[in-house]
Amino acid sequence: MRLYVLARNPTDSVTEGFLPAARGLGLDVTLLTDQPGAHRRGPAREALRGMEILECDVRDFRAVISRISAHHSPGAVFTNSDHLQTQAALAAEYFGLPGKDWRVALRTKDKAQMRRHLAASGADTVWSAELSADQDPAELISLDVPFPCVVKPREGVASEDVVLVDGPGDLVRRCVEIQARRPGAALVVEEYLAGELCTLETLGDGRVRHVLGGFRTEVSPPPHFIEERMTFVPAHPEPVTAQILAQLDALGVRFGACHTEFVVAEGRARLIEVNYRAIGDQCDLLLAQLLDVPLFEHILRTHLGEPLPSDLGARTDGRALLDYPCARSSGTLTAAPRASEVTAAGVRLTYRPLREVGERHELHGTNRDFLGVVRATGTDQAAVDRAVADFLAEHHWEITP
CATH class of the missing domain: 3.40.50.20 (Rossmann fold)
Structure with missing residues (x-):
């Protein structure tokens, strides 16, 4: 086949x-x-x-x-x-x-359409406005924009050109900058949703849906949203998971892998974005290892028309942490640790470089600033956290302007 x-x-x-x-x-x-x-x-x-x-x-x-x-x-x-x-x-x-409904794929990719659909279905309403590629950002001033707000490309990924703005002048300036970098791209302006940033990872075949756990995400200081650290969560509180699954149902997300980002504040869970695919940045590789299931095979089997088992047999005692050493300035990477893997004190730690020594890069303010990935798994979160902290303390990344 x-x-x-x-x-x-x-x-x-x-x-x-x-x-x-x-x-x-x-x-x-x-x-x-x-x-x-x-x-x-x-x-x-x-x-x-x-x-x-x-x-x-x-x-x-x-x-x-x-x-x-x-x-x-x-x-x-x-x-x-x-x-x-x-x-x-x-x-x-x-x-x-077999495959995903193209309407749902479009609905989740297009961030403006996702907001419209969730509001129309009664699942959740977030203030948002769409700025077409040929539209003057100054037109936004006439709208009742709630500040602070977030500006992002309507169909963007990896936090690229996602920025927090605190007033009308800043809003117009940021939109003009993004339009210059992304000619032809539409933008979305939406209210800032405060709360703890989390993810939910799911896998379905249109008949059954498995919740694989999720992550708590630590991001860089404003105005950017670089995902710098991910802590695995075997299970979010049941009411939180139920709210997210209800919103995914409203969108029609039922087939294959889905990586959903959301915030929780005072028990209320609200979607940030829905990525209708497996989580990336090596979190999926970690997830397969941590759950001890053939995750990638299961995802492919759904697209081959095979039903998922009612029980994946996933381990539930795993704990994990990923940390992404990040460039803080433009320049050439002149020192960095090599790829390594070590198991000690019940923790398996893997480091993979994402940028070669000698490479020069500008600062992007996105996940493209990652220099490498440190991922650690075990059964004790404190031990996992210590292993990552020790690795980061023992190694350094040097960038020369």
């Missing part, structure tokens, strides 16, 4: 998770991508050994359908990209294959 995987740039989720899982399931894999050169280099190249890579404008569902139609018959069409969920869903539907 042939699996078509849609991708843009290489990611750890695909390279270390989904491609090995597809190989283990005995699937023939064809990677459709608009960046074939990037996938033929580095770790992605090894993961794709023996697999087929075809160039395709994966942002266009018509190009995807045409490319598949002229090639081998598909058994499944899958993507873990934020940008390509609607395209993959449309292609799967065209070929009569």
Whole structure:
């Protein structure tokens, strides 16, 4: 059976998770991508050994359908990209294959549409306004904008160009800056939702839905929202989980993996955004290890039309922490620890660099400022936390302007 995987740039989720899982399931894999050169280099190249890579404008569902139609018959069409969920869903539907409802994929990707749908369904109402690509940000001044508020690209990812603003002048200035960086992109302005930032990770097949746990997220100081530390939560309080699942039901999220970000204040849970795919930044790799389940295989099996088991058999005693050493200035990385893995005192700690020594980067104010990932798992949270703290204290990252 042939699996078509849609991708843009290489990611750890695909390279270390989904491609090995597809190989283990005995699937023939064809990677459709608009960046074939990037996938033929580095770790992605090894993961794709023996697999087929075809160039395709994966942002266009018509190009995807045409490319598949002229090639081998598909058994499944899958993507873990934020940008390509609607395209993959449309292609799967065209070929009569299991997949996500393209309407739901669009509804969750488009942050303005998500807010409108949640309000119309009565699930939750958040003040928001949409600024089209050709619209003058000064027009926002006439609206009753609640300050502080958040500005973000309508279809953005990874906290890129997500910024907190505290007044009308700041709002206009930030919108003008983002429009200059992202010509053609629509923006969303919405009220700032205060509270503890968390995630909920789910997996469904349209019939059953499993809650895999979630994370508590620590972000950088305002005005940006860089996710700097993630602590695994085996189970959020039941009323909180129930509120989030009800909002996901209102959106129609029922199939495959979903990574949902939300805040909790005084017991009320409110969605920040819904990423209709598996969590990234190596949290999915950690989750599979921590729960001791073939997570990536389960996700692919749903797209092959196989039902999920009623009980995944996941471990419930695992505890984990991820920390992302982050650049604080532009410049060249001149010193950093190498990749390593060690197990001590019941804790397994893994470090993976995300930037090579000698590379120069500008400061983005997003997850692209990550220098590496420290992830630790065990059964005692205090021991896990100490292991990460000790690692960070023993190593340093140096950036030269």
